[in-house]
Every structure is written in C-alpha cells, then in structure tokens.
Amino acid sequence: xxxxxxxxxxxxxxxxxxxxxxxxxxxxxxxxxxxxxxxxxxxxxxxxxxxxxxxxxxxxxxxxxxxxxxxxxxxxxxxxxxxxxxxxxxxxxxxxxxxxxxxxxxxxxxxxxxxxxxxxxxxxxxxxxxxxxxxxxxxxxxxxxxxxxxxxxxxxxxxxxxxxxxxxxxxxxxxxxxxxxxxxxxxxxxxxxxxxxxxxxxxxxxxxxxxxxxxxxxxxxxxxxxxxxxxxxxxxxxxxxxxxxxxxxxxxxxxxxxx
Numbered sequence: 051x052x053x054x055x056x057x058x059x060x061x062x063x064x065x066x067x068x069x070x071x072x073x074x075x076x077x078x079x080x081x082x083x084x085x086x087x088x089x090x091x092x093x094x095x096x097x098x099x100x101x102x103x104x105x106x107x108x109x110x111x112x113x114x115x116x117x118x119x120x121x122x123x124x125x126x127x128x129x130x131x132x133x134x135x136x137x138x139x140x141x142x143x144x145x146x147x148x149x150x151x152x153x154x155x156x157x158x159x160x161x162x163x164x165x166x167x168x169x170x171x172x173x174x175x176x177x178x179x180x181x182x183x184x185x186x187x188x189x190x191x192x193x194x195x196x197x198x199x200x201x202x203x204x205x206x207x208x209x210x211x212x213x214x215x216x217x218x219x220x221x222x223x224x225x226x227x228x229x230x231x232x233x234x235x236x237x238x239x240x241x242x243x244x245x246x247x248x249x250x251x252x253x254x255x256x257x258x259x260x261x262x263x264x265x266x267x268x269x270x271x272x273x274x275x276x277x278x279x280x281x282x283x284x285x286x287x288x289x290x291x292x293x294x295x296x297x298x299x300x301x302x303x304x305x306x307x308x309x
Contacts, residue, residue: 056190058169062160064280069102071155071275072285075268076108079146082133085110088288089223093154097221103159104285105275106152107268112145112233114240117214124241137224139193139214140244147232147254149267153215153225155279162220168193168213170278171226175211177274178228178267182260186210192245197253208253212243229254230267 085108095101112130117139124141125132144150157167172188175195179186186195187207195211216223229252237252255262276282 056188058166060166060170060173061278062155062157062163062167062170063278064159068159068280070281070283071103071105071279073272073282074104074106074285074288076106078109079111080108082110082113082115082131082144085152086133086135089152089154092288093218093221093223096154096156097219102283103156104152104154104288105282106154106288107271108150108152109146109148109264110144110150112143112236114141114143115214116141119244121244124244124246125239126241127239129236129239135214135224137214137216139212140242141240142212142214142227142243143232143237143240144227145232145236147230147256149228149230149264149271151225151228151271153222155222157217157220157222160279164215164217167217167222168215171213171215172211174271174274174278175213175226175228177278178270179210179255181270181274182255182262182266184210184255184258184260192243194243197258199251204249206249206251208251209242209245210253210255210258228267228271229257230262230264231256 092101092104096103114130114132115135116132117135117137120140172195176186186197189196193213194209196207197210199206199208211226211228213226214224231254234252234254234257242252272282
C-alpha cells in the first residue's frame, strides 16, 4: 500500500519540557542575503543547542529566488534580482505584501520526518486562512496551499502559499511565503514553483476580497501554530547576528554572521 500525503500524520509537538519556540516579527523590508546569513547562523546555533527554535516573520523587497530544482527556462524575465536559495523547489517571488516565514525547528526534538513537517506547515497555513474564511487545500502532487477558482469547473485553482525548505542536521531552514496583498503581476517574470499549466495561477488574500492587515495575519499564524508545533514566546532579537538594542524588533542592522 502506498501512503499518500493526505495519509500523513499532522502535528509536530516537541518533547515534554522543551522550551517555547521564539516568535520574531520584523517591520519594514529585510534584505534577502542578510536574512539568509542570519537564518543560517541561527539554525546552526539551534543545532548546537545554543539557541531556542525560532519562527521569523518578515517581508522582502521584490526579488526572485531559485530553488535546487529550478530550471533556467522557468525564469521568463529577470524583472527583479535573482537569488540562488539552498531550499528545495523551483523559482518563486518574494516582495512587499507577502508574509515570509522562516521556520527554524529542530526535528530531533519532535519527529525526524520531513514529509510530516511539510504537511504540518501546509496545515498551519490552511488553518490560518480559515480564520479569514478562505478554504485553502493541499494537493497530492503539488507542495503548497491552493484555493479553487470560484465558478470554474475545469479544475482551475491558484496557489496562495508556497513552501520551500532545507534541512540541515534535522534543523529546518527557509519555510513559507503567504500572499497577503502583493503585486501579483510580479509573478509573471517566472514560472512559479515550476507549475506552468494555464489552469494553475497565483492569488492572494486581497485578490480574494480579504483586505486584511499583516498584523491580523501574524496573529492568526501564531494562533494556528501553537496547537501544531507547541508554545511560543516573543523574541526580542534574532541571535548573535542582530543589533541588540533593547526591545528592538526591526531586523535592519546586523553584525557579521559566520556560516
């Protein structure tokens, strides 16, 4: 018998007594390479047991990232800077109005099961969308969260959230991007996530008539996260790479971070 993705167990609660996952929200736009350096350093510290796990929510300036499975022909027009990302997947877009979540969890403290982790991240986003009356769904053959196009009968649907991860020593890196209110025309420079069939597109909460704020989305994300992954605690800093001004939540200034 072949197990499908719908058969996977959902939820990755930590072992009893584990510390809360830190929860960090950055205001403004965070440079992609700076974020990657900081994420890599923090994930390594988590793997060494020196820092707690972290969820980092932010926005990037307009850019494209190329995952490990991307093909050159999927970059139609380099309208924005193109960055090579160490995550799985193909090309994707990041930009203002899109909530990016970098998910740094130690699966050794939970369950060393990557497929279950991906399915649980999808469930996390699906539950978040439900708060805004948007029925997100997962697909057997396509990673991410999809919304069916209203009034169409040919199986047309649009992706509202992309997922791309990397796992190093059982610590997860990268994560998801959820379209809140980005400029959807910016996706036209790529074949998003390698899905080129006309019946598949991209959408956002704003495009679906849900003009919610990023703060509302962040609140819903946190509420949906805890039943699936465990308790959270507000982080005041990213780690040794961040400017440590008291109470600072903006990730705008970094010291040099080693990989």
